Amino acid sequence: MSGKLASDYPSWKKLQQLYDAEHSKIVLKDLFAQDPQRFSKFSREYNSTSGPDVTMLVDLSKNLITEPVLETLLELAREAKVEEYRDKMFAGEHINTSEDRAVLHVALRNFNDFKIAESGADEVSAVLDHMKEFTEAVRSGAWKGYTGKTINTIVNIGIGGSDLGPVMVTEALKPYAKRDLAAHFVSNIDGTHIAETLRLCDPETTLFIIASKTFTTQETITNAETARGWFLASAKDKAHVAKHFVALSTNTKAVTGFGIHESNMFQFWDWVGGRYSLWSAIGLSIALVIGYENFEQLLKGAHGMDKHFKETPLEDNLPVLMAVIGLWYNDFYGSQTLALLPYDQYLHKFADYFQQGDMESNGKFVTKNGQRVNYQTGPIIWGASGTNGQHSFYQLVHQGTKLIPTDFIAPTTSHNPIEHSKHHRILLSNFFAQPEALAFGKTEEEVKRELGPNASEALVKSKVFQKRKVSRHPRAYSPLFVSVGALIALYEHKIFVQGVIWGINSFDQMGVELGKVLAKNILAQLEKPEDVKGHDSSTTGLIHYYQKNRKE
């Protein structure tokens, strides 16, 4: 990214020509018919070269790409200096320019492999040791609550990156969970969230984990204060807070001000972005649920993917390939969204997690240099676990008017092989069938043949599937904990590569600020109608309606 817009690169213009020349007409069925080697040409197998074994097959052949397109997309990545920016990230250069920060989530799972000079990187292992010690104390029962009972419930209070990662990963790794340790996650400022959670807790046996990088986030601090009040209503003595509240934060002053002792604080650093923080102390709830050893395996799985991203030529580099193909749909086909479709119940929060991961990172309309882009940036991320999605939104994906890139994800082995894996085989038959249907569709002739000569034209037409729908398959293999680490890192780096090509800063989130400021102003005006000032007529009307109708 050299002060240019992505659309200025010669390869971008070449891609536009390729699209105009044939891609508006291309069909996958023809591409497969013309080339019997298409699957082997466009699929890549990932085998980790460091840490525990992870293998993964990423089949890119059911995408609307040809060899010239892929070559040109990789040319674009080179022109945008993806490799140079990747190396800058790993070296700890301040690539988050607006906040003048390094971007070093990779340092959290590095285990002294890459040399990283940034201050704090050398403190990572001490924090991991602290997490290990604490996790083992709680899980073994050595850590006692204020009445001498062991902890059997944890409540993580955090929002955004301080919530979504722990929620997603504790679900993804549930097979390894300590089943007699209940884990709850409170994020929403809606009092219902904390109230319903506290109903499930006993103050004598509950540990609250206050997770906030800044320790100033309104939702988190308000929920934490409510939890502390609820706890003290039973415990009475503030000294007992030390046994039941710990903090995950970069802000020591605010943490100690809240009443949590520094020894119960797990540090991280400003170079850990909120949405990239599950690998840091923010992952404490994960470590508590699955055990420290498994948490470390998760980190090692991610590190293996970091190594792959750092060292593999672009042609075989999975995050790069997924990024450029995503960009091809986003910027040339005009696709607006990307659906993440894990055929794995344990990954049912995967799309929720990457809504923040991708959209907060790449939802930007100006480049790092302040120029307005003249192309689309980050896609809208959505999705649900298969096969549930098939019974809700797949109709539109198959026969609607939109082109929706889809990432199908599945593990080869189930943790629950009930009835000799009957369920898993049915699940996977759907996992294989849906992309096949998307790619090859069904022609009018085929439908006519099936229905016979007496079928009405309307019925025939309603059963036609276009042949241009697309899918990609990253498939994670067991064992799950390392695979999950690798899978998350794969998407993190995909987001990074796209951000570099679009020339945007993927590591700030200025767009969330304005709403927070306005809410603060409105909060001070909610008491009396005469205080409501400085708004448009719609906002004023809504607030007045609320003031007139509330029952408190």
Ligand code: F6P
């Ligand atoms: O929504 C904005 C944001 O800053 C996210 O980037 C972050 O993950 C979240 O709020 C929570 O922030 P904190 O960890 O500082 O409470």
